[in-house]
Amino acid sequence: MRSPFRPGVVPDAAILDDHRSLVRSLERRGLIRGGLSLGALVMLTGCDVKRPEAVESALLAISRLNDGVQALLFDPDKLAPTYPASMILRPPKFNAYYDVTKVKPVDGASWRLELSGRIADKRPWTVSQLNALPQTSMVIKHICVEGWSYIGGWTGPQLRTFLEHVGADLRARYVAFKTADQYPSSIDMATALHPQTLLATQYGGDTLAAPFGYPARLRTATKLGYKNPKWITAIEVTNTYPGGFWEEKGFSWFAGI
Amino acid sequence: MHWVNAATMLVMITSGWGIYDDDVIIRGFHFSSFWRLGDWAAWSLNWHFAGMWVLVINGLAYLIYGLATGRLRERLLPIRMSDLIRTVVDTLHLKIAHEDITVYNAVQKLLYIGVILAAIAQVVTGLAIWKPVQFSGLVSLLGGFQTARVLHFVGMAAIVGFVIVHVALALLVPKTLWAMLSGGPCLAVRGEGSEGQLQQGHPT
Numbered sequence: 499m500r501s502p503f504r505p506g507v508v509p510d511a512a513i514l515d516d517h518r519s520l521v522r523s524l525e526r527r528g529l530i531r532g533g534l535s536l537g538a539l540v541m542l543t544g545c546d547v548k549r550p551e552a553v554e555s556a557l558l559a560i561s562r563l564n565d566g567v568q569a570l571l572f573d574p575d576k577l578a579p580t581y582p583a584s585m586i587l588r589p590p591k592f593n594a595y596y597d598v599t600k601v602k603p604v605d606g607a608s609w610r611l612e613l614s615g616r617i618a619d620k621r622p623w624t625v626s627q628l629n630a631l632p633q634t635s636m637v638i639k640h641i642c643v644e645g646w647s648y649i650g651g652w653t654g655p656q657l658r659t660f661l662e663h664v665g666a667d668l669r670a671r672y673v674a675f676k677t678a679d680q681y682p683s684s685i686d687m688a689t690a691l692h693p694q695t696l697l698a699t700q701y702g703g704d705t706l707a708a709p710f711g712y713p714a715r716l717r718t719a720t721k722l723g724y725k726n727p728k729w730i731t732a733i734e735v736t737n738t739y740p741g742g743f744w745e746e747k748g749f750s751w752f753a754g755i
Numbered sequence: 756m757h758w759v760n761a762a763t764m765l766v767m768i769t770s771g772w773g774i775y776d777d778d779v780i781i782r783g784f785h786f787s788s789f790w791r792l793g794d795w796a797a798w799s800l801n802w803h804f805a806g807m808w809v810l811v812i813n814g815l816a817y818l819i820y821g822l823a824t825g826r827l828r829e830r831l832l833p834i835r836m837s838d839l840i841r842t843v844v845d846t847l848h849l850k851i852a853h854e855d856i857t858v859y860n861a862v863q864k865l866l867y868i869g870v871i872l873a874a875i876a877q878v879v880t881g882l883a884i885w886k887p888v889q890f891s892g893l894v895s896l897l898g899g900f901q902t903a904r905v906l907h908f909v910g911m912a913a914i915v916g917f918v919i920v921h922v923a924l925a926l927l928v929p930k931t932l933w934a935m936l937s938g939g940p941c942l943a944v945r946g947e948g949s950e951g952q953l954q955q956g957h958p959t
Contacts, residue, residue, distance in 0.1 A: 557801040564804050571889050578888040639900065641887060645778035647900055720888050748797035755888045
């Protein structure tokens with residue numbers, strides 16, 4: 499097939515002879531100009547100027563669009579790969595927006611899980627009530643947005659079981675979390691109902707240690723690490739976009755893997 | 756298409772360096788802020804995931820156009836060993852001026868095919884590390900999440916290596932730059948001092 503961009507009639511090559519010197523000088527000028535603009539382009543990538551607002555809002559708009567694409571790519575029946583218990587990393591890797599020495603342990607006896615939003619039974623929950631629900635264990639890979647990963651073993655009730663138990667509106671759009679370390683987070687309902695989304699209370703068969711979210715934290719196998727809030731104190735089921743700690747700073751909200 | 760790709764590649768590579776710096780693969784090897792697009796990882800990621808659409812759409816358009824018109828096959832094939840050796844020998848004798856810039860030499864063909872394959876590989880490994888659960892089969896095919904991540908890094912290095920050679924040679928043979936900026940020659944220039952025989956640019 500002939501290129502549609504190629505002209506049907508080409509001019510006589512002889513015309514080039516008349517302009518040879520001109521073409522020559524243009525080449526040289528083009529080289530200098532090309533070199534300069536290439537240099538300028540390289541400078542542009544490293545410019546110290548803060549992101550202009552227009553660029554920032556455009557990037558955020560695309561990120562929201564990508565959240566939609568990610569939701570489409572999410573298969574509620576697709577299970578994350580699981581691993582043998584012998585591969586569990588002990589202790590798990592600590593990561594938060596502060597150092598591990600700054601962790602403020604939560605007292606399990608006085609801890610209550612507050613419920614709000616589109617939930618029928620909003621009475622607060624205790625640790626022993628959570629432990630009385632059917633328990634699920636999974637050995638899955640934790641993948642951080644930074645790029646590192648490790649294999650961890652988690653146990654606790656499925657978030658789906660919990661939501662069904664309290665009569666949550668399972669057709670609502672979001673499940674939002676508040677935590678003891680001021681790390682608000684939220685996930686889509688499809689992920690909340692995924693079988694590998696747990697309200698984890700144990701790691702590697704032992705009660706969660708203080709730095710990793712005792713008494714209860716979210717552990718979902720289908721999202722990046724930062725979508726797994728620790729020390730959960732309140733759960734809300736809502737149709738209003740709740741955002742989250744890192745999401746406010748520019749990270750993707752869906753963050754599915 | 757070339758310049759859209761050039762700009763997008765620059766965005767993908769420099770924003771990729773910003774993402775890389777959050778958790779380096781080679782211990783002690785960082786990219787300074789000058790080389791990173793996005794003032795920290797969140798914005799490097801946003802640039803990367805915006806640029807990917809332009810890269811994929813432009814790349815698909817290029818491949819579909821190139822395959823449908825036969826342009827890719829016409830320009831990049833065949834590669835003969837004898838041509839390859841002659842080009843290498845010529846280059847070592849510093850004879851690198853192209854008499855007809857519409858015809859690629861064997862080394863050019865090999866490098867252009869290589870970089871197209873590297874770009875496709877980047878999309879595949881990129882998809883694997885973006886959605887390692889949804890595409891878990893692909894990830895295990897690539898040897899696991901961390902291996903896929905290293906492959907994505909190696910692919911970047913290959914493309915950067917190509918870009919350095921490609922830009923250096925284009926600057927050495929300025930005729931090609933003008934052709935690219937003006938939309939390309941549709942007709943071969945008469946060989947200087949030759950017997951005036953016209954060289955056919957395209958065997959169309």
